[in-house]
Amino acid sequence: MVDYITRDGVALLQVNNPPVNALSHNVRAEIKNGLDEAGQDKQIKAIVISGKRSFIAGADITEFKSGSYSEWPTIIDLCDLIESSGKPVVAAIKGFALGGGHEIAISCHYRIAHEKSKFGFPEVDIGILPAAGGTQRFPRLVGLEAALDLIPSGRHIGAAQAFKLGIVDKVVRGDAVEEAVKFAKSIAGEPLVDRRTSQRPVMGAENAVSLRDAAVKLAMKKKKGMIAPIHCIKAVMGSLLPFEQGMEIEASEGFMLFTSGQMGALQYAFFAQRAAPKWSLPCGASFKTVKGRPIRNAAVIGAGTMGTGIAMAMLNAGIPVTLVEQDRKFLDKGVSLLKLLYAGSVSLRKITQDQCDAILSKLNTAVGYKSLTNVDLVIEAVYENMALKKQIFAELDRICPPETFLWTNTSALDIDEIASATRRPDKVLGTHFFVPAYHMKLLENVRGKLTSAETVASAQMFGTRIGKIPVVVGNCHGFVGNRMLHKYAHESDFLIEEGCWPEDVDMVAENFGLPLGPFKVRDLS
Numbered sequence: 408m409v410d411y412i413t414r415d416g417v418a419l420l421q422v423n424n425p426p427v428n429a430l431s432h433n434v435r436a437e438i439k440n441g442l443d444e445a446g447q448d449k450q451i452k453a454i455v456i457s458g459k460r461s462f463i464a465g466a467d468i469t470e471f472k473s474g475s476y477s478e479w480p481t482i483i484d485l486c487d488l489i490e491s492s493g494k495p496v497v498a499a500i501k502g503f504a505l506g507g508g509h510e511i512a513i514s515c516h517y518r519i520a521h522e523k524s525k526f527g528f529p530e531v532d533i534g535i536l537p538a539a540g541g542t543q544r545f546p547r548l549v550g551l552e553a554a555l556d557l558i559p560s561g562r563h564i565g566a567a568q569a570f571k572l573g574i575v576d577k578v579v580r581g582d583a584v585e586e587a588v589k590f591a592k593s594i595a596g597e598p599l600v601d602r603r604t605s606q607r608p609v610m611g612a613e614n615a616v617s618l619r620d621a622a623v624k625l626a627m628k629k630k631k632g633m634i635a636p637i638h639c640i641k642a643v644m645g646s647l648l649p650f651e652q653g654m655e656i657e658a659s660e661g662f663m664l665f666t667s668g669q670m671g672a673l674q675y676a677f678f679a680q681r682a683a684p685k686w687s688l689p690c691g692a693s694f695k696t697v698k699g700r701p702i703r704n705a706a707v708i709g710a711g712t713m714g715t716g717i718a719m720a721m722l723n724a725g726i727p728v729t730l731v732e733q734d735r736k737f738l739d740k741g742v743s744l745l746k747l748l749y750a751g752s753v754s755l756r757k758i759t760q761d762q763c764d765a766i767l768s769k770l771n772t773a774v775g776y777k778s779l780t781n782v783d784l785v786i787e788a789v790y791e792n793m794a795l796k797k798q799i800f801a802e803l804d805r806i807c808p809p810e811t812f813l814w815t816n817t818s819a820l821d822i823d824e825i826a827s828a829t830r831r832p833d834k835v836l837g838t839h840f841f842v843p844a845y846h847m848k849l850l851e852n853v854r855g856k857l858t859s860a861e862t863v864a865s866a867q868m869f870g871t872r873i874g875k876i877p878v879v880v881g882n883c884h885g886f887v888g889n890r891m892l893h894k895y896a897h898e899s900d901f902l903i904e905e906g907c908w909p910e911d912v913d914m915v916a917e918n919f920g921l922p923l924g925p926f927k928v929r930d931l932s
C-alpha cells in the first residue's frame with residue numbers, strides 16, 4: 408500500500424491504494440513505518456511523500472462509520488510526525504491533494520506540484536472539517552482570508568492558484584516525483600525551523616472579526632442548512648491562538664460534527680451518488696458486461712423549458728445538438744432563451760465569451776424532422792401528451808436511421824406505449840430530466856420492457872458524460888423521483904389547507920437546505 412524506495416540518499420514513500428489513495432488504516436500504518444525507517448537510516452538525508460498515479464484524496468470515508476479513522480496512527484499523528492521530522496520531507500503532488508491528503512501535504516516542509524494537480528478541503532461537503540490540524544496549519548500557510556474562503560467552501564483550486572497562495576513551493580510540468588527527489592537532495596541538511604507550518608504566525612489576523620463575519624454570511628447563503636461550514640469557521644478562528652490551543656478548538660468543533668446526523672447523511676449521499684450510475688438488469692446484464700454506444704451528435708424535439716435545458720446540458724458537454732420545433736416562432740423563442748442563459752453565464756464570468764461562442768457553434772436548428780437522417784440520438788421533450796408523443800415517435804422512426812436511439816423526456820408517461828409507436832422498441836427509453844435540465848444533477852433513465860441492455864448502457868454513459876447522476880429506474884407511474892415528490896407535494900398542500908402561505912412553506916424548506924421550496928419548483932414547470 409505504501410512503497411518504500413530509496414534513491415541516492417532520498418527515501419521515497421509512494422502511496423499505492425487505488426482508486427484514490429485514501430488514507431485507510433493500513434496506509435497510515437505503512438506511512439508511519441516508512442517515516443520511522445527513513446528516520447533511522449543514516450544514509451537517508453531527505454524524504455519524499457508521493458502517490459502512485461495521484462497524490463492522496465483524503466481520509467478513507469468508510470472509516471468514519473466504522474470508527475477506524477481514530478485508530479493509531481491517525482492522520483493527526485502522521486501530520487505531527489512529518490512536521491517534526493529532523494530530515495526534510497517534501498510532498499510530490501500530482502492529481503489530487505484533498506482533505507487529509509492536503510493536510511499531509513501542508514505538514515511536509517516543502518511541496519512540489521504538477522501543473523495539473525488540484526488542492527482542496529472537501530470535508531465540509533461530507534459534514535465534517537479538516538480535523539487533522541488542517542484548520543490550524545492552513546491559515547498559517549495562506550493567511551486567514553484564504554483559509555476562511557477555502558475550508559468552509561470546500562472548493563478545489565489548481566496548482567497555479569495554490570502557488571500564488573503559498574501552498575506550493577514549485578509548480579512543474581514534468582514528473583513531480585523526479586523533481587521532488589532532485590529538490591529533496593538539494594535541500595538536505597538545511598535548517599527546517601521556518602518550514603514547520605504550525606510554527607508560523609497567521610497573516611490577516613488584524614481583520615479577523617470582519618473576515619469571520621463575511622465568511623459566516625457567505626456560508627449561510629451558499630451552504631444553507633449545513634452545520635459543517637460554521638464549525639469550520641469556528642475552528643479556523645481558533646488558529647489565532649497558539650497552535651496547541653487551536654488544535655483543541657479544532658477537536659471540539661470536529662467532535663460536534665463527527666457525532667452529527669448530517670455527517671451520516673452526507674456521507675451516505677457521497678457513496679449513493681457513486682453507486683447510482685452502476686446498473687444491472689434482471690437478465691444479468693450490467694455496467695460490467697455491456698458497453699454503451701457513444702453519442703456523437705443528437706437532436707432535441709421541442710424548444711420549451713425542458714427541450715432547451717436538455718440541449719444546453721448536451722452542448723455544455725461538447726455534443727453537437729440540433730434543436731427542432733414544428734413552428735419557426737417557437738424555435739426562435741427557444742434559441743433566444745438559450746442564448747440569454749449563456750449570456751448570463753458570461754456576465755457572471757462562469758464562462759468566457761470565447762467559450763460561449765464555441766458552445767453555440769455546436770447548436771443547429773431545424774423546423775420539422777426531415778433533417779434528422781444522421782443523428783445518433785433524438786430526445787423528444789414536448790409536453791406530456793401520449794397521443795402527441797406517439798405521433799412524433801412514429802414519424803422519427805420513419806426518418807431516423809435504424810440505429811438511432813429515440814428517447815423521451817417524460818416524468819410519468821408509459822415508455823412501453825410510446826415505444827409501441829416504433830419498430831425499434833429496444834432503442835426507446837425514458838430520460839427524465841429535472842428542471843432546470845442544464846443544472847439539476849439527477850437523470851432518471853426509464854427502462855421499458857423491450858429496452859435493450861445496450862440502450863440502457865448508452866443512456867447511463869450519456870448521463871455521466873453530460874455531468875448528471877444517471878439512475879436506471881423501472882417503467883411505472885411517476886418512476887422513482889416523482890413518487891417521492893408526490894408525498895412531499897401532498898404534505899406541502901396540506902400545510903396550505905391548514906392556513907400557511909406558500910412562501911412560508913418555501914422558506915422553511917429552503918432554510919432546511921433545499922435550493923428551492925416546493926411551490927417555487929412548481930412555478931418553474
Ligand SMILES: CCCCCCC/C=C/C(=O)SCCNC(=O)CCNC(=O)[C@H](O)C(C)(C)COP(=O)(O)OP(=O)(O)OC[C@H]1O[C@@H](n2cnc3c(N)ncnc32)[C@H](O)[C@@H]1OP(=O)(O)O
Pocket residue numbers: 426427429464465466467468469476477481482483503505506507508529530533536537538539678681682
Ligand atoms: C482523530 C482523527 C481525526 C482524523 C480527521 C481526518 C480529517 C480528514 C478528513 C478527510 O480527508 S475526509 C475525505 C476528504 N476527501 C474527499 O472528500 C474526496 C472524495 N473523493 C472525491 O472527491 C473524488 O473521488 C475524487 C478524488 C475527486 C476522484 O473523482 P473520480 O470521479 O475520479 O472518482 P470517484 O468516482 O469519485 O471515486 C472513485 C472511487 O473511489 C471511492 N472514493 C473516493 N474518495 C474516497 C475516499 N476519500 N474514501 C473512500 N472511498 C473513496 C469512491 O466511492 C469510488 O468508489 P467506487 O464507486 O468505484 O466503489
